[in-house]
Amino acid sequence: MERTLVIAPGPTANGDLHLGHLAGPFLAADVCTRYARAAGRDVLFGTGVHFTQSYIVTTARRLGVEPEDLRIRSAGQVEETLTAVGIRPDGFVRFGDRYVKAVRTFFERLHSSGKLRLKGVQFPYAPRTGAYLTDAYVRGGCPVCLADGCAGLCENCGHWIASGDLIDPRSTLHPDEPVELREKQVLVLPLEDHRDALVAYFARQSATMRPRLAQMIEEILARPLPDYPITLPIAWGIPAPFPEVAGQVIYADAETIAWSMHCTALAAEHHGEVMSSEDELWFSETGNKVVYFFGSDAGFAFAVVGAAMLEALGGYTLPEHFVTNEFYELDHDKFSTSRGHVVSGRELAAEVPRDLIRFYLAVTSPDYQRTNFTREAMARVTDERLVQPWNRVVDKVGSWVGRGPLPVSERSRSAGARLVERFAAAYDVRRFNLTAAAFTLSEQLARLDRWEVRAADAGDFCHEVDLFLRCAAPLLIDLADTALPDRTIPAEPHATQFTPVRLPRLAGTGR
Numbered sequence: 001m002e003r004t005l006v007i008a009p010g011p012t013a014n015g016d017l018h019l020g021h022l023a024g025p026f027l028a029a030d031v032c033t034r035y036a037r038a039a040g041r042d043v044l045f046g047t048g049v050h051f052t053q054s055y056i057v058t059t060a061r062r063l064g065v066e067p068e069d070l071r072i073r074s075a076g077q078v079e080e081t082l083t084a085v086g087i088r089p090d091g092f093v094r095f096g097d098r099y100v101k102a103v104r105t106f107f108e109r110l111h112s113s114g115k116l117r118l119k120g121v122q123f124p125y126a127p128r129t130g131a132y133l134t135d136a137y138v139r140g141g142c143p144v145c146l147a148d149g150c151a152g153l154c155e156n157c158g159h160w161i162a163s164g165d166l167i168d169p170r171s172t173l174h175p176d177e178p179v180e181l182r183e184k185q186v187l188v189l190p191l192e193d194h195r196d197a198l199v200a201y202f203a204r205q206s207a208t209m210r211p212r213l214a215q216m217i218e219e220i221l222a223r224p225l226p227d228y229p230i231t232l233p234i235a236w237g238i239p240a241p242f243p244e245v246a247g248q249v250i251y252a253d254a255e256t257i258a259w260s261m262h263c264t265a266l267a268a269e270h271h272g273e274v275m276s277s278e279d280e281l282w283f284s285e286t287g288n289k290v291v292y293f294f295g296s297d298a299g300f301a302f303a304v305v306g307a308a309m310l311e312a313l314g315g316y317t318l319p320e321h322f323v324t325n326e327f328y329e330l331d332h333d334k335f336s337t338s339r340g341h342v343v344s345g346r347e348l349a350a351e352v353p354r355d356l357i358r359f360y361l362a363v364t365s366p367d368y369q370r371t372n373f374t375r376e377a378m379a380r381v382t383d384e385r386l387v388q389p390w391n392r393v394v395d396k397v398g399s400w401v402g403r404g405p406l407p408v409s410e411r412s413r414s415a416g417a418r419l420v421e422r423f424a425a426a427y428d429v430r431r432f433n434l435t436a437a438a439f440t441l442s443e444q445l446a447r448l449d450r451w452e453v454r455a456a457d458a459g460d461f462c463h464e465v466d467l468f469l470r471c472a473a474p475l476l477i478d479l480a481d482t483a484l485p486d487r488t489i490p491a492e493p494h495a496t497q498f499t500p501v502r503l504p505r506l507a508g509t510g511r
């Protein structure tokens with residue numbers, strides 16, 4: 001059976017996950033995985049934390065802690081938060097010797113493929129400290145969209161910005177320090193060498209890419225593709241094992257594919273499989289399909305550079321789908337770990353049942369555009385669209401409990417098939433859409449709530465409530481755990497009778 005590898009790339013290990021992370025890739029990847037399993041597919045889900053970005057150093061400096069301590073603490077927080085909201089990956093990437101080895105092995109293979117080049121690249125340089133300023137270490141204007149930000153992936157336009165191309169660069173840690181440009185030889189992957197492969201690949205992807213990623217790819221392919229650095233002349237990172245760039249580190253944002261391969265190997269091992277190498281699940285001949293969930297601003301590193309690296313190496317499967325998301329705002333302001341404007345999933349899950357959190361994050365999921373979170377809206381929407389109608393449905397089912405098997409009509413089997421089909425349309429990976437899943441859930445629940453149940457159709461009603469709950473289970477995990485003996489979603493409902501059982505009620509948000 002073909003296998004789907006679901007990957008939600010790990011956040012930078014410089015803080016806990018905030019609701020914006022959860023409402024974006026992580027809940028989506030978890031729901032997608034749970035649905036695929038219930039529909040009988042073979043799927044592995046991997047995530048974790050990313051430990052080598054320079055943002056860990058700048059955040060640690062601001063907090064007055066050691067970067068090594070910050071990344072370990074953050075990994076623990078991320079894992080706890082995922083658990084608190086019921087996001088259950090099979091594999092979770094932690095920093096350690098095995099990860100370092102996986103990254104070095106990957107780049108040694110890329111290096112020996114002859115596809116990397118040594119090139120003199122201009123970097124902002126601080127003469128006083130002798131530091132080359134890359135990514136989080138340097139701020140300036142984005143030469144593509146003019147927004148102020150760090151080098152690397154622009155949060156605003158999604159383009160990758162070379163440090164030396166920033167407008168008016170200044171040091172993040174020492175903003176008053178003079179900065180000049182200085183050339184340094186680093187290893188690069190010339191993306192232009194892979195243009196034809198990238199054009200053909202993204203033409204195949206275009207039917208399912210969400211608009212913002214599709215636009216960014218169009219813009220990137222319309223101009224010369226950059227020489228993407230593989231090594232950088234900075235101290236924080238995994239030492240590059242190449243003598244021509246002695247003392248340099250692997251560029252953290254170039255680790256995407258090595259990180260992903262490691263993550264899927266961990267996921268398979270979690271189920272008792274023995275991996276002979278980190279990349280085993282990625283060989284083309286396996287027929288495995290890779291599906292990514294990430295914020296649009298990560299598209300360049302994972303989709304463009306990732307595909308180019310896989311093409312350069314050859315023999316690997318290229319990602320099948322990219323499910324991207326936009327920013328999620330808190331009270332109409334940006335969630336920001338570095339600015340301390342966050343609501344952690346753990347804090348919220350301590351106060352609100354997590355099924356309600358999952359439902360509301362899905363209702364407001366930033367699938368296509370920025371969306372907003374407020375506690376007040378969460379309380380009102382979950383109460384009106386989920387808790388109250390569900391509890392009325394529970395009462396109606398309850399009045400038929402103990403009356404033995406009730407007949408189920410052909411009409412109800414057919415309605416059940418339509419219901420399953422509607423949910424599948426939202427959950428299917430090609431058009432995966434959390435908002436649509438939550439909308440389908442509340443529409444179908446409203447239909448069951450309106451149903452005036454009589455003796456003649458009580459079996460139909462209870463049968464359709466059961467199917468509804470199976471389809472809602474990827475979102476409402478605790479309700480499904482209590483109410484369902486198994487999670488199977490039948491493609492074609494075939495029950496001729498149904499024995500109703502007492503169903504659990506949902507508690508509200510407490511507001």
Ligand SMILES: [Zn+2]
Pocket residue numbers: 142143144145146147154155156157158159
């Ligand atoms: Zn930009």
